[in-house]
Amino acid sequence: MTQYESTTTTAHAGEGAGTEVDDVLLTTDADGVRTLTLNRPRAYNSLTVELKERLLAALREAAADDGVRAVVLTGAGKAFCAGQDLKEHVETLRSGTEAPLGTVAEHYNPIVTAIVDLPKPVIAAVNGSAAGAGAAFAYACDLRIAASSASFAMAFAGVGLGPDSGASWTLQRLVGYGKAVELMMLGTKVDSAEALRLGLVGEVVPDDELAARAHAVAATLAAGPTRAYAKIKSTVALAAGSTLAEALDAENAAQTELGGTADHREAVEAFVEKRRPKFTGK
Structure with a gap:
């Protein structure tokens, strides 16, 4: 929680139109x-x-x-x-x-x-x-x-x-x-x-x-596959303090869930059709 430099002032707005001076x-x-x-x-x-x-x-x-x-x-x-x-x-x-x-x-x-x-x-x-x-x-x-x-x-x-x-x-x-x-x-x-x-x-x-x-x-x-990103975050965080077996189980659960998402289906269809996928985050 430590402050690197002591200061003497209170909140002031940064630059930008429409900001309030007390908006921290x-x-x-x-x-x-x-x-x-x-x-x-x-x-x-x-x-x-x-x-x-x-x-x-x-x-x-x-x-x-x-x-x-x-x-x-x-x-x-x-x-x-x-x-x-x-x-x-x-x-x-x-x-x-x-x-x-x-x-x-x-x-x-x-x-x-x-x-x-x-x-x-x-x-x-x-x-x-x-x-x-x-x-x-x-x-x-x-x-x-x-x-x-x-x-x-x-x-x-x-x-x-x-x-x-x-x-x-x-x-x-x-x-x-x-x-x-x-x-x-x-x-x-x-x-x-x-x-x-x-x-x-x-x-x-x-x-x-x-x-x-x-x-x-x-x-x-x-613009990417939001739910996949969420699983990347959670599985990597879990793996940092888990056994290999626990990490593999978490990966399997994540892939099982993500396999049913619209973004996964869109990515596969886009690959087959040789176009860029349009992810919706769902």
């Missing part, structure tokens, strides 16, 4: 893609209770909306997400509550679960710094595309905390156990080039091309 989360739809933009740019999109609750609700709405077939998660301004808003958190500590980190169970765990379990592809378009929970949110996404200026930091230990937001589960699956522990203990800041080398991200693009590139990838996925 912006939602836009195009080409079957829903883009969720964390919108506290002057606070490096650090996470307040309001923003966390809005993000969780938006992820659940995207999962339930058949018109949404891919999701992009990004940040307004110069940062993706600096993690927990420490100014809000210090007030919780000063209040003397017995559970100052109750937000982990109440907000962070459900958000990461919503990302991982969302039955559609989720792409993190990482602009600028992603730290603590912000980095963990990116790690939980299916694909990560980074701007050249992007950086990642597991800043938890720096404020005397261990990892949260699923980082202990996601990070080692991306970079391996040893490197994950190193990044968490040392809090090393990883720039975009190193992130690409380590496998934290799949692609690095110039800053001014990030939004367009992320949308293009998401739009390609949105």
Whole structure:
């Protein structure tokens, strides 16, 4: 949950016509893609209770909306997400509550679960710094595309905390156990080039091309077999902690279900007819 940079301001809207100055989360739809933009740019999109609750609700709405077939998660301004808003958190500590980190169970765990379990592809378009929970949110996404200026930091230990937001589960699956522990203990800041080398991200693009590139990838996925993507997510996640026999059973169950979908029938017919399939996500 850790914030990488302390800030002194509250929520302000990013650029864009028709946005409200108090709208901490912006939602836009195009080409079957829903883009969720964390919108506290002057606070490096650090996470307040309001923003966390809005993000969780938006992820659940995207999962339930058949018109949404891919999701992009990004940040307004110069940062993706600096993690927990420490100014809000210090007030919780000063209040003397017995559970100052109750937000982990109440907000962070459900958000990461919503990302991982969302039955559609989720792409993190990482602009600028992603730290603590912000980095963990990116790690939980299916694909990560980074701007050249992007950086990642597991800043938890720096404020005397261990990892949260699923980082202990996601990070080692991306970079391996040893490197994950190193990044968490040392809090090393990883720039975009190193992130690409380590496998934290799949692609690095110039800053001014990030939004367009992320949308293009998401739009390609949105035009694909949505239910197949959902099964890819669930079977790979299960296999990461299962035996071979369990993985084979899950694959068999997925193929049995997908074999009866309209998208599978369309793909086979298109192959026979030597044309491109037109997937509907059904």
